[in-house]
Amino acid sequence: MIRKRSLMRRTAVVASAGAAALVLAACGGDGSGDGSAGHGGHAATASSSAPASASASASQGQHNAADVAFAKGMIPHHRQAVEMAGLAPDRARSAEVKKLAADIKKAQGPEIRTLSGWLTSWGEDVPAEGAMDHSMHDMGGMMTAEEMTGLENASGKVFDTAFTELMIKHHEGAVEMARTERTDGVHGPARKMAGEIIDSQSAEIEQMNQLLGKG
CATH class of the missing domain: 1.20.5 (Single alpha-helices involved in coiled-coils or other helix-helix interfaces)
Incomplete structure (x- = not known):
């Protein structure tokens, strides 16, 4: 068991x-x-x-005609703003105007290089330095040769006022161009830059209006 x-x-x-x-x-x-x-x-x-x-x-990587137009238009537009800003250190009296001019150069110089890089990568021509035709004077607040000469010949408070008034118009033109890019463009980085231009230059327009006593 x-x-x-x-x-x-x-x-x-x-x-x-x-x-x-x-x-x-x-x-x-x-x-x-x-x-x-x-x-x-x-x-x-x-x-x-x-x-x-x-x-x-x-x-x-996609882009369309609006993106190309934005880059080709904004490059000479920025170049002129940088040229205007370059006059301020020796001519402006206002410390605020001098700082504003420095900020404009600091922001728009790198954007010119970025815009140029996009055009090159798209097989498009980058606008040549100093290449402006009559159509560009009608584009977004671009200064005429006479206005630029007048600004070069001004100094002190006269320069401050002229620079501020002309730069407001210049910025308003840039904002309008950027809004068109936001509406019609398809290139992501370009549309992002356009949004940044709208924000930064709208803020600078408000600042300049305050300098003119219009704020």
Whole structure:
């Protein structure tokens, strides 16, 4: 009896161990199956997100005629603003006007380089230095040669007033051009720059109006 009981216990233990092994094997199979499915699922997700990323990258590289017009128009526009600002250190009396001019040069110089880089990457010509035709004088508050000469010949308070009044018109033109880019352009970085121009130059217009006592 004792031997029979011992044998039965051993058989039960072996059977239990065998059953446990089967369960573990089954679980391992399911786990590995789930892992494969899981990896497959992640792979599928990654592959499905890849086209989206590629599409986003492609979108960043896209541009249209409005983007080209924005860059080609804003480059000479910025160049003239930088030229105007360059007159301030030796001619302005107001410390506020001198600081404003320095801020304009600091902001618009790098933007000219960025705009030029876009045009080059798009296979477009970058406007030559000093290249202005009559149509540009009608574009966004651009100064005429006579106005520029008058500003060069002014000094002190007369310069401060003339510079501020002319730069307000200049900025208003830039803001208008930037709004057109925001509406019609498709190049993400160009539209972002346009938004920054609207914000920064609108703030400077308000500042200049205050300097003129119009704020």
